[in-house]
Amino acid sequence: MSYCTATYRIYDDKANFHKKAESIAIGMTVGSWTELPEAKREKMKQHLGQVLDVQVHEPENAQAGERYGDVTIAYPDINFSKDIPALLVTVFGKISMDGKIKLMQLGVSDAFASHFPGPKFGIQGVRDLLGVPNRPLLMSIFKSVIGLNASELREQFLRQALGGVDLIKDDEILFENELTPIEKRVEVCIRAAEEASKETGKKLLYATNLTGPTSRLHEQARKAIDAGANALLFNVLSYGYDVLHELSKDPEISVPIMAHPALAGAYYPSPYHGISASVLLGQLMRLAGADLVLFPSPYGSVTMPREENMGIKEQLLTSALSVKQSMPVPSAGIHPGLVPLILQDFGTDVIVNAGGGIHGHPMGTEAGGRAFVQAIEAAQQGVSLSDYALAHPELASALQLWGGEK
Amino acid sequence: MSYCTATYRIYDDKANFHKKAESIAIGMTVGSWTELPEAKREKMKQHLGQVLDVQVHEPENAQAGERYGDVTIAYPDINFSKDIPALLVTVFGKISMDGKIKLMQLGVSDAFASHFPGPKFGIQGVRDLLGVPNRPLLMSIFKSVIGLNASELREQFLRQALGGVDLIKDDEILFENELTPIEKRVEVCIRAAEEASKETGKKLLYATNLTGPTSRLHEQARKAIDAGANALLFNVLSYGYDVLHELSKDPEISVPIMAHPALAGAYYPSPYHGISASVLLGQLMRLAGADLVLFPSPYGSVTMPREENMGIKEQLLTSALSVKQSMPVPSAGIHPGLVPLILQDFGTDVIVNAGGGIHGHPMGTEAGGRAFVQAIEAAQQGVSLSDYALAHPELASALQLWGGEK
Numbered sequence: 001m002s003y004c005t006a007t008y009r010i011y012d013d014k015a016n017f018h019k020k021a022e023s024i025a026i027g028m029t030v031g032s033w034t035e036l037p038e039a040k041r042e043k044m045k046q047h048l049g050q051v052l053d054v055q056v057h058e059p060e061n062a063q064a065g066e067r068y069g070d071v072t073i074a075y076p077d078i079n080f081s082k083d084i085p086a087l088l089v090t091v092f093g094k095i096s097m098d099g100k101i102k103l104m105q106l107g108v109s110d111a112f113a114s115h116f117p118g119p120k121f122g123i124q125g126v127r128d129l130l131g132v133p134n135r136p137l138l139m140s141i142f143k144s145v146i147g148l149n150a151s152e153l154r155e156q157f158l159r160q161a162l163g164g165v166d167l168i169k170d171d172e173i174l175f176e177n178e179l180t181p182i183e184k185r186v187e188v189c190i191r192a193a194e195e196a197s198k199e200t201g202k203k204l205l206y207a208t209n210l211t212g213p214t215s216r217l218h219e220q221a222r223k224a225i226d227a228g229a230n231a232l233l234f235n236v237l238s239y240g241y242d243v244l245h246e247l248s249k250d251p252e253i254s255v256p257i258m259a260h261p262a263l264a265g266a267y268y269p270s271p272y273h274g275i276s277a278s279v280l281l282g283q284l285m286r287l288a289g290a291d292l293v294l295f296p297s298p299y300g301s302v303t304m305p306r307e308e309n310m311g312i313k314e315q316l317l318t319s320a321l322s323v324k325q326s327m328p329v330p331s332a333g334i335h336p337g338l339v340p341l342i343l344q345d346f347g348t349d350v351i352v353n354a355g356g357g358i359h360g361h362p363m364g365t366e367a368g369g370r371a372f373v374q375a376i377e378a379a380q381q382g383v384s385l386s387d388y389a390l391a392h393p394e395l396a397s398a399l400q401l402w403g404g405e406k
Numbered sequence: 407m408s409y410c411t412a413t414y415r416i417y418d419d420k421a422n423f424h425k426k427a428e429s430i431a432i433g434m435t436v437g438s439w440t441e442l443p444e445a446k447r448e449k450m451k452q453h454l455g456q457v458l459d460v461q462v463h464e465p466e467n468a469q470a471g472e473r474y475g476d477v478t479i480a481y482p483d484i485n486f487s488k489d490i491p492a493l494l495v496t497v498f499g500k501i502s503m504d505g506k507i508k509l510m511q512l513g514v515s516d517a518f519a520s521h522f523p524g525p526k527f528g529i530q531g532v533r534d535l536l537g538v539p540n541r542p543l544l545m546s547i548f549k550s551v552i553g554l555n556a557s558e559l560r561e562q563f564l565r566q567a568l569g570g571v572d573l574i575k576d577d578e579i580l581f582e583n584e585l586t587p588i589e590k591r592v593e594v595c596i597r598a599a600e601e602a603s604k605e606t607g608k609k610l611l612y613a614t615n616l617t618g619p620t621s622r623l624h625e626q627a628r629k630a631i632d633a634g635a636n637a638l639l640f641n642v643l644s645y646g647y648d649v650l651h652e653l654s655k656d657p658e659i660s661v662p663i664m665a666h667p668a669l670a671g672a673y674y675p676s677p678y679h680g681i682s683a684s685v686l687l688g689q690l691m692r693l694a695g696a697d698l699v700l701f702p703s704p705y706g707s708v709t710m711p712r713e714e715n716m717g718i719k720e721q722l723l724t725s726a727l728s729v730k731q732s733m734p735v736p737s738a739g740i741h742p743g744l745v746p747l748i749l750q751d752f753g754t755d756v757i758v759n760a761g762g763g764i765h766g767h768p769m770g771t772e773a774g775g776r777a778f779v780q781a782i783e784a785a786q787q788g789v790s791l792s793d794y795a796l797a798h799p800e801l802a803s804a805l806q807l808w809g810g811e812k
Binding site (some may be wrong): 046097139145147175213238264 | 800
């Protein structure tokens with residue numbers, strides 16, 4: 001027998017969590033059990049959910065609202081088809097609406113996971129494309145692009161590229177539009193990338209935002225790739241994981257896919273409801289085939305607690321899933337002074353990703369990129385940023401504006 | 407200029423909500439404003455978000471955590487493509503992750519709405535199919551179907567149908583499986599429906615669960631329709647609204663689509679995060695083309711506050727949207743004694759939907775259906791349930807078990 005598992009955190013001042021767990025295991029699978037005649041039970045046994053674990057957290061002198069149970073249920077694979085919509089409906093469809101309950105963890109069986117090829121490139125594949133075997137990568141984000149025409153877009157792209165970044169991503173709110181349709185955007189930006197490469201000697205990936213009707217996304221992606229696109233950005237949660245999965249396994253979509261976390265805040269921040277960040281932005285993104293995954297960093301303005309970031313990282317990298325690893329991209333509020341902290345938290349396999357921290361540099365966008373390149377060099381060489389800044393004016397200027405290591 | 411609007415509830419003990427509103431209006435559209443040169447502003451004006459309203463709720467002697475602002479922002483239509491993923495990413499993509507913020511209301515422009523044909527049948531179309539012009543409809547839900555073979559499924563279908571229900575729906579956790587693949591399920595159930603019709607004289611819709619890979623849903627739906635399916639059930643939130651929209655506008659999918667709320671609890675219950683039930687299960691379901699929409703009733707075990715139910719109803723029926731109306735289906739914990747209350751809350755255009763309240767009837771499933779038919783007759787005739795029960799033993803038995811009007 002093969003099972004997928006789900007762990008829920010259920011807040012309830014009075015519930016018998018063992019009973020509650022039994023009722024989920026039965027209610028979300030065979031529907032009823034004790035009433036079944038013996039012969040029927042024999043036949044239904046293979047479909048019956050199992051209670052794997054119940055941990056009751058009852059602090060002494062608990063205030064109302066503080067008591068919770070962590071409940072793990074195993075769902076027989078035989079009950080649902082091997083796709084993420086079926087898995088989510090099975091483990092969290094109806095019960096998501098039943099009181100204070102949050103989906104904290106998923107365990108997918110090997111049989112279930114075997115239907116998911118996972119990221120086509122993964123961390124190593126992205127490194128190979130860039131020819132950067134072992135340093136943290138650097139990404140820059142387009143800023144204020146709505147309303148720009150192709151030549152303005154090109155200008156901004158070039159300034160970012162000349163700063164020495166490895167990747168540049170579209171703003172996730174840039175949709176198909178008359179000024180810069182995807183094939184035009186790709187054409188001007190990839191040409192600018194080639195131009196910059198001659199100066200920087202660096203390869204560059206440009207993640208262009210894939211948007212529009214679900215049924216036309218594959219066609220749009222191919223159009224972008226035909227125009228030279230070497231990466232795609234995708235707002236996964238507004239379309240569904242299965243759409244990412246189908247894009248990712250399409251052999252014609254021969255470029256890395258970067259998952260954007262837009263809308264994720266509708267699910268993960270409440271302790272009482274929704275889906276944990278590690279499942280939402282870690283495990284399911286990787287399973288569905290995202291090569292790179294953005295999520296709110298714990299460092300800046302749009303923040304997520306550090307332990308939740310580490311939970312995402314763990315899911316993107318763990319060998320418990322046999323598919324390729326996805327590259328973590330902690331985002332928002334990143335400036336060069338944070339680089340040592342990012343590397344301390346994430347190691348070398350991370351993308352240092354900045355928008356305002358590049359465009360807002362006092363010496364301009366290009367210098368903004370250089371300041372990050374220098375910060376990464378310093379961290380790699382084990383030199384403190386302030387020491388390295390003595391001979392690197394862009395870094396010095398960034399540290400002066402945004403501060404150094406904390 | 408044409409705009410879509412979004413109203414957020416933002417909890418913050420100290421924030422200047424007017425400033426916060428300005429920062430959303432600018433940050434989620436043009437990115438920056440005050441720094442722009444005059445000529446650039448002129449060009450960018452058409453893309454700039456507008457603050458429409460800011461209401462600060464600051465109770466006297468407010469405790470920490472009680473202060474909030476309701477902020478309405480208008481987003482220029484020109485900024486995003488005319489699809490629900492683009493709308494959601496625009497109005498709630500990044501800021502869903504920025505503190506305690508919940509999306510409470512959406513206003514869609516006529517220009518945006520014009521890209522949505524909406525429900526193909528709507529309330530009137532469903533009534534026409536059933537030949538029931540003006541009474542509340544009655545639906546029964548399959549129970550404990552995992553592991554059943556086609557003949558067991560048929561038997562349960564027949565018992566429900568003979569009770570006189572108007573619609574029968576699959577369990578939402580019944581996925582494609584070897585025992586009862588969709589075309590087989592449809593074939594045996596529709597044949598059972600015809601058989602029952604000869605006895606009851608009633609037409610019947612069977613909403614079969616549409617599942618599997620996103621790219622194959624249209625093909626699955628056509629397969630079901632070829633086999634005789636006259637309605638479909640769909641777990642919208644596990645696939646995305648755009649998938650529903652594309653199914654609904656497909657001319658070959660010539661049957662009503664019933665939206666199931668599975669996973670909705672991941673979004674709506676928290677006061678601080680997520681998306682309100684009226685947007686999630688009302689407005690967006692209707693815009694995307696659901697003919698019938700299930701949601702947790704305020705009456706039973708899986709409950710939603712009554713005012714949120716009324717918010718959903720309002721969105722499913724309001725003439726502010728020019729598409730057809732969607733039929734409300736308040737679900738979970740429904741028994742015959744609740745019928746007068748349901749009709750009081752929802753009027754005649756409602757589906758009385760029961761699972762346990764039909765199958766759990768002391769005299770069996772068939773009698774369970776009859777008890778509801780009788781309760782609806784009584785309510786329609788303005789007779790109290792207890793009076794009507796005097797001559798209707800099935801209703802009497804139901805009232806005895808579950809109680810009467812509250």
